[in-house]
Amino acid sequence: MDPVLVVFLLVGLIAIGFPIFLALGLSGLLGLYMARGSLAFFFAPSSLFGQLNAFELIALPLFILMGNFLGATPVGSSLFQAAVRWLNWLRGSLAISSVGASAMFGAVSGVSLAGVAAVGSIAVPQMLERGYSRSLAAGSVVTAGALAMLIPPSVPFIIYGAVSSVSVADLFIGGIVPGIVLALALCVYIYIRVGLHPEEAPATTERFTWKERWMSLASIWHAALLVIAVLGSIYSGLATPSEAAGIGALGAFLIATLIFRSLSWSRFLQILGSTARISGAILLIIGCAKIFGDYLNMVRVPQLLTEALTTSGLPAWAILLAVMLLLLLLGMIVDAVSLIVVTTPVLLPLIVALGYDPLWFGIVMVLNLEIAVVTPPVGLNLYALRGVCPDLSVEEIIRSALPFVAVQFLVLMLFVFFPSLSLWLPGLM
Numbered sequence: 001m002d003p004v005l006v007v008f009l010l011v012g013l014i015a016i017g018f019p020i021f022l023a024l025g026l027s028g029l030l031g032l033y034m035a036r037g038s039l040a041f042f043f044a045p046s047s048l049f050g051q052l053n054a055f056e057l058i059a060l061p062l063f064i065l066m067g068n069f070l071g072a073t074p075v076g077s078s079l080f081q082a083a084v085r086w087l088n089w090l091r092g093s094l095a096i097s098s099v100g101a102s103a104m105f106g107a108v109s110g111v112s113l114a115g116v117a118a119v120g121s122i123a124v125p126q127m128l129e130r131g132y133s134r135s136l137a138a139g140s141v142v143t144a145g146a147l148a149m150l151i152p153p154s155v156p157f158i159i160y161g162a163v164s165s166v167s168v169a170d171l172f173i174g175g176i177v178p179g180i181v182l183a184l185a186l187c188v189y190i191y192i193r194v195g196l197h198p199e200e201a202p203a204t205t206e207r208f209t210w211k212e213r214w215m216s217l218a219s220i221w222h223a224a225l226l227v228i229a230v231l232g233s234i235y236s237g238l239a240t241p242s243e244a245a246g247i248g249a250l251g252a253f254l255i256a257t258l259i260f261r262s263l264s265w266s267r268f269l270q271i272l273g274s275t276a277r278i279s280g281a282i283l284l285i286i287g288c289a290k291i292f293g294d295y296l297n298m299v300r301v302p303q304l305l306t307e308a309l310t311t312s313g314l315p316a317w318a319i320l321l322a323v324m325l326l327l328l329l330l331g332m333i334v335d336a337v338s339l340i341v342v343t344t345p346v347l348l349p350l351i352v353a354l355g356y357d358p359l360w361f362g363i364v365m366v367l368n369l370e371i372a373v374v375t376p377p378v379g380l381n382l383y384a385l386r387g388v389c390p391d392l393s394v395e396e397i398i399r400s401a402l403p404f405v406a407v408q409f410l411v412l413m414l415f416v417f418f419p420s421l422s423l424w425l426p427g428l429m
Contacts, residue, residue: 006031020338021284028291044291051290056168061279062245063153067109068271069252073260075223076118079104082216085208092194092201095140096187098123103183106148107227116145116381121388133200139400142385146370151179160362163344168241169234173426174363182411189407226251282337289341302349316354331372360419367412374401
């Protein structure tokens with residue numbers, strides 16, 4: 001009964017408004033105390049420090065800092081404008097361009113909310129001005145912004161790697177193919193949708209010369225160079241993800257100061273403060289979740305769950321589908337960081353016992369989170385878009401996201417039932 005009591009305490013504390021890290025830490029400490037008495041006061045700080053004393057976690061604040069530096073520049077607008085010039089021959093080109101710009105911005109920031117704010121503040125007003133339907137404009141931006149979670153450098157991959165001991169570099173490589181496939185799936189959906197309903201995206205008469213197209217790349221070369229420097233240093237083995245994060249943060253700082261000259265002293269201090277707050281909150285959740293996870297391991301909850309399900313006679317695909325649905329449901333009410341750090345220690349032994357690769361599970365878990373950030377009530381992307389586009393209501397954004405969520409779910413199922421699609425590229429490295 002003790003684990004049940006501890007879980008109920010966790011859920012109750014969260015329900016009454018306790019911060020996630022406090023709920024995890026207090027529940028885990030109580031569980032350790034019931035299991036080991038006063039030794040709990042030794043185990044708990046050891047668990048917290050042991051989890052946070054990981055070199056790969058240095059990448060977390062550095063990538064967040066990189067995203068914040070780039071968020072202070074017009075690089076999101078430049079990416080969108082470049083995509084428009086190259087894709088304007090397609091019907092629905094503005095919506096498709098927003099997907100492309102979000103994917104590229106994700107590759108230089110790793111932060112979903114930053115992508116929605118940077119691209120949405122430019123793309124949505126332009127689409128509405130040119131007669132696009134409000135549903136298409138909002139839905140394409142709010143879901144495409146989530147690509148930053150999957151396309152490296154990805155903050156969720158860093159957190160999963162720290163919790164599961166899976167190589168962060170392998171996770172980054174493994175996220176490339178699913179990220180590209182999801183981006184292409186969203187673009188194909190938009191193209192088919194506007195083909196069936198032309199009134200949602202009026203054809204444009206604006207044309208760009210090849211010179212204008214090539215010139216548009218001049219405003220994004222620095223972003224492309226930053227992607228190559230960060231990801232290239234990781235994949236070539238020249239740097240670890242943490243070291244590459246330092247390169248990225250420095251590169252983003254130079255772009256903001258020397259190229260765009262958009263970083264004042266007050267803005268610089270504001271970015272440092274924001275990075276410290278976000279990183280501190282995430283690290284507290286990770287550390288306290290370790291206390292909770294160590295208690296569950298001490299009373300053998302993951303092992304008992306694994307034994308019960310593997311001996312139940314259910315086929316592996318049915319158990320796997322149930323796990324995916326559980327993650328989808330939890331993603332609607334729990335933030336992405338908490339979901340990763342709480343569920344991974346419990347579910348990963350089961351996934352391994354079923355014969356699946358922990359690397360693959362990390363990829364499909366983040367694909368799940370792509371859906372979580374655009375579904376209420378916790379879908380942060382919904383509120384981020386509302387913040388930069390006040391003419392749109394939250395209810396309107398939610399309705400607009402639903403068809404795109406269906407596309408995300410189909411892509412998720414593709415990689416769930418065909419694991420080799422996400423594992424072949426890491427296997428080549």
